[in-house]
Amino acid sequence: MDRIAELRYQIELLREKLLSLLSHHEDLHAPELIVLSNELHDVLNEYYRLLGISN
Numbered sequence: 001m002d003r004i005a006e007l008r009y010q011i012e013l014l015r016e017k018l019l020s021l022l023s024h025h026e027d028l029h030a031p032e033l034i035v036l037s038n039e040l041h042d043v044l045n046e047y048y049r050l051l052g053i054s055n
Contacts (some may be wrong), residue, residue, distance in 0.1 A: 007047040
């Protein structure tokens with residue numbers, strides 16, 4: 001699997017984790033959300049960089 005495909009996979013996993021956390025808002029812990037959001041941001045930045053897209 002090339003790096004772009006790996007990043008797409010990571011993006012999808014992080015998206016699913018975020019949706020899961022947000023759908024169970026009564027159990028939501030801010031630190032978990034912050035960590036996942038930061039991780040998704042980093043992965044998206046690398047993905048866009050590899051695609052040659054500036055964000």
